[in-house]
Amino acid sequence: MTGQRPEPFVNADSEIYWAATKESRLVLQECADCGHVDLMPRHVCPKCWSENRTWTDAVGTGTVHSFSIVHRAPLPAFREDCPYVVALIDLAEGPRIMTNIVGDGALEVVIGDRVEVCFEDRGEAKVPQFRLARAGGGS
Amino acid sequence: MTDTTLRNRVAIVGVGESEIGKVPHMTGLGLNAQAAKRALDETGLKPSDIDGLLTAYSMTEPYFMLGSVMCEYLGLKPTFNASMVVGGASPAVMLKHAAEAIVSGQAEVILCCAGENRATGQTRDQAVAALAAVGHPYYEQPYGASIPSFYAMITRRHMHEYGTTREQLAQMAVTTRDHAVRHPNAHMTKPITVEEVINSKPIAEPLNILDCCLISDAGGAYIVTTAERAKDLKSDPVYLHGIGEYHTHEHLMCADSLTEFGALETGRRAYTMAGLGPEDMDFAELYDCFSVVPMIEMEELGLCERGGAGAMVEAGDTRIDGRLPVNTHGGMLSHAHAGAAGGLFGIIEAVRQLRGQEGERQVANHDVALVHNEGGILSSHCTMILGREER
Ligand SMILES: [Zn+2]
Numbered sequence: 001m002t003g004q005r006p007e008p009f010v011n012a013d014s015e016i017y018w019a020a021t022k023e024s025r026l027v028l029q030e031c032a033d034c035g036h037v038d039l040m041p042r043h044v045c046p047k048c049w050s051e052n053r054t055w056t057d058a059v060g061t062g063t064v065h066s067f068s069i070v071h072r073a074p075l076p077a078f079r080e081d082c083p084y085v086v087a088l089i090d091l092a093e094g095p096r097i098m099t100n101i102v103g104d105g106a107l108e109v110v111i112g113d114r115v116e117v118c119f120e121d122r123g124e125a126k127v128p129q130f131r132l133a134r135a136g137g138g139s
Numbered sequence: 140m141t142d143t144t145l146r147n148r149v150a151i152v153g154v155g156e157s158e159i160g161k162v163p164h165m166t167g168l169g170l171n172a173q174a175a176k177r178a179l180d181e182t183g184l185k186p187s188d189i190d191g192l193l194t195a196y197s198m199t200e201p202y203f204m205l206g207s208v209m210c211e212y213l214g215l216k217p218t219f220n221a222s223m224v225v226g227g228a229s230p231a232v233m234l235k236h237a238a239e240a241i242v243s244g245q246a247e248v249i250l251c252c253a254g255e256n257r258a259t260g261q262t263r264d265q266a267v268a269a270l271a272a273v274g275h276p277y278y279e280q281p282y283g284a285s286i287p288s289f290y291a292m293i294t295r296r297h298m299h300e301y302g303t304t305r306e307q308l309a310q311m312a313v314t315t316r317d318h319a320v321r322h323p324n325a326h327m328t329k330p331i332t333v334e335e336v337i338n339s340k341p342i343a344e345p346l347n348i349l350d351c352c353l354i355s356d357a358g359g360a361y362i363v364t365t366a367e368r369a370k371d372l373k374s375d376p377v378y379l380h381g382i383g384e385y386h387t388h389e390h391l392m393c394a395d396s397l398t399e400f401g402a403l404e405t406g407r408r409a410y411t412m413a414g415l416g417p418e419d420m421d422f423a424e425l426y427d428c429f430s431v432v433p434m435i436e437m438e439e440l441g442l443c444e445r446g447g448a449g450a451m452v453e454a455g456d457t458r459i460d461g462r463l464p465v466n467t468h469g470g471m472l473s474h475a476h477a478g479a480a481g482g483l484f485g486i487i488e489a490v491r492q493l494r495g496q497e498g499e500r501q502v503a504n505h506d507v508a509l510v511h512n513e514g515g516i517l518s519s520h521c522t523m524i525l526g527r528e529e530r
Contacts, residue, residue, distance in 0.1 A: 005281065005283070006276075006280050006281040007281075008277065008281065009276060009277050011277075014277060039278070039392065040275075040278060040390075040392070040393060065296070065397065066292040066293070066295045066296040066299070066397055067292060067295065068287075068288040068291035068292050068295065068343040068344055068345075068346075069341075069343070069344040070283060070284075070285060070287075070288050070342075070343045070344075071340070071341040071342055071343065071344070072267070072285065072287070072342045072343070073283050073285070074267055074268060074270070074271030074274075074280075074283060074284070074285040074286075075268055075271055075280075075283065076264070077283075078283035081283065083341075083344075084283060086282055086283065086284045086285075086288045086292070086343075087292070088292055088391070088392065088397070096392055096393075097278075097392065098275075098278060098279045098282055098284060098391070098392040099282055100282050100283070111295065111296070111299050122281065127281050127282075
């Protein structure tokens with residue numbers, strides 16, 4: 001059923017982002033001129049409009065800024081996963097990413113929890129997901 | 140800089156809403172037409188007097204050129220025709236564009252309308268799937284993120300930072316429903332309790348179904364003209380004192396904050412243009428796609444302190460007989476929500492309240508009103524200040 005979930009859509013902006021996730025790496029776009037780091041790939045820096053774009057590997061950790069436990073899925077492909085967690089994560093590098101919290105204890109997540117990236121297969125590609133990285137490793 | 144360009148230059152002279160709820164015998168265009176006719180009838184003007192048209196968009200009837208389609212359907216040949224595509228903020232932004240067009244001589248009588256057959260023009264699954272498309276197609280939709288889940292994350296953050304309680308959120312929905320009960324054309328008119336909201340079906344925690352707006356068939360319309368011409372018409376004019384728009388993002392992952400949004404800026408702009416402050420507002424019609432949203436707007440617009448909205452709602456201050464009545468028609472939580480038209484009903488309600496026509500729903504003080512629309516995920520904002528006297 002997971003095959004029916006949206007697969008990464010690769011375009012000219014996001015080609016490098018999705019190529020990296022395919023190798024289980026989360027990358028961020030960095031401005032070579034002002035140093036601004038962002039999650040959503042784009043042609044220019046949203047701060048200074050520089051076209052000098054570079055890529056940097058994220059360390060893959062962050063904290064939960066907020067989350068919701070979804071009971072009514074927007075698409076049939078997610079229906080059997082209900083209830084599941086949608087969250088906004090503040091990455092160690094600063095940018096915010098939307099994701100699911102998956103794995104042990106996901107439904108017990110609270111704001112401020114530390115999380116680490118993992119990757120979920122979607123067809124030929126992979127999407128970044130996050131799991132709890134609580135002290136003691138969780139159960 | 141004090142921008143007073145549009146202060147008291149134009150007036151809303153007619154408002155109309157279509158049949159609301161489940162209206163399977165009408166199309167989206169038909170709902171717009173019915174609302175437009177009702178708005179025009181209030182003014183005494185003829186269809187041929189309309190020389191400007193502002194529309195939004197439709198998901199159930201996705202015409203490529205909605206404005207031109209509406210002209211064709213209504214038999215209009217305007218010299219000014221544009222569509223606003225800023226989600227729920229569209230109806231308020233229409234007034235700003237209408238005022239600018241009128242002041243610059245592009246048109247003299249402008250029809251602003253929006254509406255869709257959201258309840259019966261598509262299946263419930265289609266409705267939910269279409270709304271999922273509001274999430275970023277590449278970075279949000281792959282995670283099964285629904286619109287309620289976006290607003291749920293905002294709600295949870297508000298609870299986390301300000302101590303807003305589940306009960307306070309529920310009270311917002313309950314007070315709003317109490318107002319809809321007194322509205323002859325509201326979609327939902329059965330009273331609800333805080334307990335019922337808290338125990339209603341969970342959609343995206345912490346939001347339950349009764350924290351979420353309706354999906355209605357509904358159209359709304361209003362007519363704008365010059366302050367001078369307004370005085371000669373059949374209806375009591377309602378003057379535009381101040382208006383401001385601000386657009387900060389579209390997708391929640393790109394928002395700078397989950398507690399501070401663009402309404403702070405639109406409020407500042409609208410108050411400045413009007414030469415008024417939050418303390419001058421007699422009542423407010425706020426966008427309420429989810430229970431937390433009008434509370435955030437109350438805070439951003441200075442109608443209460445940051446984090447103070449929960450207590451204000453709980454104290455009953457936002458009731459029709461309260462210190463600052465909010466969403467006196469029942470809002471999108473209980474009166475109607477149909478695509479871009481959701482916030483238009485707040486404009487209609489403000490006009491009617493200012494005229495003093497509302498019977499058992501009438502607020503005691505009705506000189507000046509604030510209306511706020513927002514679109515996307517608190518992404519696009521527009522605040523307007525309306526009044527029954529030129530001031
Ligand atoms: Zn830059």
